[in-house]
Amino acid sequence: MERHVGLHDQVVVHPHGDRVPQPGEAIPVAxxxxxIRMPLPFALDHINLWILEDGDGFTLVDTGFGVDATFELWEKHFAGVMAGRPVKNIVVTHYHPDHVGSASWLVERTGAPFWMTAAEYLSAHAARDDFGGFDRENTLELYIANGLPREVVPDATRKxxxxxxxxxxMPNRYRRMMHGDKLSIGGHDWEVITVFGHAPEHAALWCASKNVLISGDQVLPRITTNVAVWGNQPESNPLDLFLTSLGRFSHLPPDTLVLPSHDRVFxxxxxxxxxxxxxxxxxxxxLLEGCATPITAFDALPLLFKRxxxxxxxxxAMGEAIAHxxxxxxxxxxxxxxxxxxVRRFARH
Incomplete structure (x- = not known):
């Protein structure tokens, strides 16, 4: 496997140390x-969101899980750092619920234009309506075909x-972002860099004049993002897409300030x-060592995940095992x- 190693002498540094935004708090990072942060009802219990000054108002990047607790925190920010100034744009990196969940509420609340890549926008609508293979039953069939015993099927997958x-x-209208587009925000150009593997057309945003990258879920400072095969694309190779598209960041300066969707700025x-x-x-x-005898993706879980x-x-985890x-x-x-x-098994040649 080819290695795309950057600067070996570089280390990951967190400019704000252990400090993270508390509920309703906004920390200036540049x-x-x-x-800002919003809570999530998962083991990964938060998402980072970004408020960008945009002339006489603000542009928001990502929106949070679409529940009342998120809406209440947004109201605190409207009365706080954004008090008396309009929201001019809402930009969402990809269609996962922690990123796009509050978009419809925010669009209705602010009247701001909503920006997304086409594949992410359409995927959000398809997932909401269980359309085109996005339903959970379709993915469940894939898991079972890859060795997941029916008796241990997660309840969350059944429902x-x-x-x-x-x-x-979901907003019924959007403005499409494409790779290479430049969004003018507060007199600065933010270049859209689309990346793949975690989501169908994930948008990262790079501002050369500020030396800032909003990386979304593609590059996180401590954990690795989920790269999985899903039921609507059962023969896909998302890990190759993920690793290859990381190369789209190779031209960025080594001192780029990275704003990830989870954990800390780095x-x-x-x-x-x-x-x-x-x-x-x-x-x-x-995994290759484990394939000395034929194994299913379910058999592979202990090889990939120790927790x-x-x-x-x-x-x-099932989707990730299939991807590998x-x-x-x-x-x-x-x-x-x-x-x-x-049932599918994989064995080393």
Whole structure:
């Protein structure tokens, strides 16, 4: 596997130390940029959102899970750092509920234009309506075909309409962002960099004049983002897409300030990207060793994840295990076998 290692002597540094925004607090992280947090009802219990000064108003980047607790915190920010000034744009990096969940409420509350890439916007609508293979049953069938025993199927996967619990509505109109577009925000150009693997057309935002990258979920400072195969694309190879598209950040300066969707603001982009490549290399090596005899994706979970997982995490872990097996298969390192029950196993050549 090719390594795209950046600057070996670089380290990941957190300019604000351990400080993170408290509920209703906005921390300035660069001129005209504020960092806020919203709670999430998961093991990963927060999302970082960004308020960008935009002339006489503000542009918001990402929106939070679409529940009353999030709406109440937004009202605190409207009365706080944004008091008396309009929201001029709402930009969402991708369609996952913690990012787009409050978009409809914010659009109605502010009247601001809503920006998203086309694949993310359409995926959000499809997921809300269980349309086009986005339903949970479709993904459940994929998991079972990859070895998940029916008796341990996560309850969260059985229940329909899970997406809409965090996305109660979606804006009916949007302004499309595409790779290479430049959004003018407060007199500064923010370049759209689309990346893949975690979501279909995830938008990161790069401002050269501020030396700031809003990385969304693509590059996080400590944990690795979920890269999974889902039921609507059962033969996809998202890990290859993820690792390849990280190269779209290779031209950014080593001292870029990175604003991630989870954990803390950091400097050390290229070091972190190198760590992500190395992390997946280690996983693939362990998995390849485990494929000395035929294994399913469910069999592979202990090889990839050492921690005990709740039901929500098992669903994501199954998708990740399939993604890693597909990567090895596309490289010609493992071959797939399907038994009479339709269960898939992978074995080393």
């Amino acid at each position: 001129p005209g940029i504020w960092w 329909g309409k899970g997406y809409s619990r965090g996305v109660p509505g 400097v050390g982009l290229h070091k972190r990207i190198a760590e992500l490549h190395e992390h997946h290399e280690r996983r693939l090596e362990r 005990k997982m709740d039901e929500h995490q098992i669903a994501f 097996l597909h990567y090895l298969e596309r490289q010609g390192k493992v071959a797939r076998q399907t038994d009479s029950q339709g």
